[in-house]
Amino acid sequence: MSVPLVSVIIPARDEVGNLPALLDEIAAALAAVDHEVLVVDDASRDGSWTMLQARAAEDSRLRPLRHAESAGQSTSVWQAAHRARGEWLATLDGDGQNDPADLPRLIERARRGDVGLVAGHRTTRHDDWPKRLSSKVANRVRGALLKDATPDTGCGLKVIHRRAFLALPYFDHMHRFLPALILSQGGRCVSLPVNHRPRGAGRSHYGLNNRLWAGLLDLLGVMWLRHRSQLPAGLTTLETARRHTPTPQEETS
Structure with a gap:
């Protein structure tokens, strides 16, 4: 089995009205990119799992996963990343508000090799005012x-090196702090x-209470992690030391 370049991960709960079109858009946007798509159905009650099973039977790139009970967005992303x-x-989010057409540009930027994460910045928001206010x-x-x-760390559209993600500490709501954790x-x-x-369809599962206030304890924890980190730390290997050590001929010249 060939190893794809990109694994697209979509956490979704009760998004049967948005997922089919979103999956079609991803296939079109990444037609030239070797990829797979992992959709984590977080205990949906709207027929999402039945739809995903039917599509996966026709598309080998689609790998649906399911929680019997809701475990949240961070756990969904974490489990999919390990698979x-x-x-x-x-x-990207399962509600269709993130545009898959942006994926090739983010992937191209990430592949330059000088970053661990490329985050989307929603410069123009199409949400109701409570959601915009809480996010701001x-x-x-x-x-x-x-x-x-990172001006918009809450944007669901991100590209991150899998090895870098797997090195991060896991906790609920970690998806809100990925840039800080990478740093x-x-x-x-x-x-x-x-x-x-x-x-396009359905309703948001997030509001002021679970978007802002619920993350305060996590925020303190991430602050502690950043404060205690000594990375990046300069490290010399034996090979680099040898390359920079002058030879006797160089010392006498």
């Missing part, structure tokens, strides 16, 4: 305290503007 085969992980406040608080230099491991993050679209 993914791609060198890079591309995440959360981004400002996180940015001020974590200094993660704490000595990695580098960049943000690119991406398209954002109105939700």
Whole structure:
């Protein structure tokens, strides 16, 4: 079995009205990219699992997973990442608001090799005002305290090296802090503007309470991790030391 370049990960709950079109858009956007798609059905009650099984029977690139009971977005992404085969992980939300057409550009930037994560930045939001307000406040608080230099860390559209993701500590809601966690491991993050679209069907599972206030304890934990990290730390190997050690002829010349 060939190893795909990219594993697209979609956590989804009750998104049967959005997933079919989203999967079609991903296939079109990544037609020239060797990829697989892992959709984690987080205990949906709307027929998502039946639909995913039927599509997977016709598309070998689709690998659906299912929680019997809801475990949340971070756990869904974490479990899918451990089952993914791609060198890079591309995440996006299952509500269809992230545009798969942005994926090739983010993947191309990530493959330059100088970053561990490329995050999307939704410069124009298509959400109701409570969601926009909570996201704006959360981004400002996180940015001020974590200094993660990421204007929109809540954007679900991200490309991250799988090896870098697997090195991160797991905790619930970790998906909200991926840039800061990558920085704490000595990695580098960049943000690119991406398209954002109105939700097509269903309703959001997030609001002010579970988007802002519920993350305060996690925020303190990530602050502690960044404070205690000594990465990146300069490290000389025997090979690099030999390359930089002058020979006797060089010392006498």
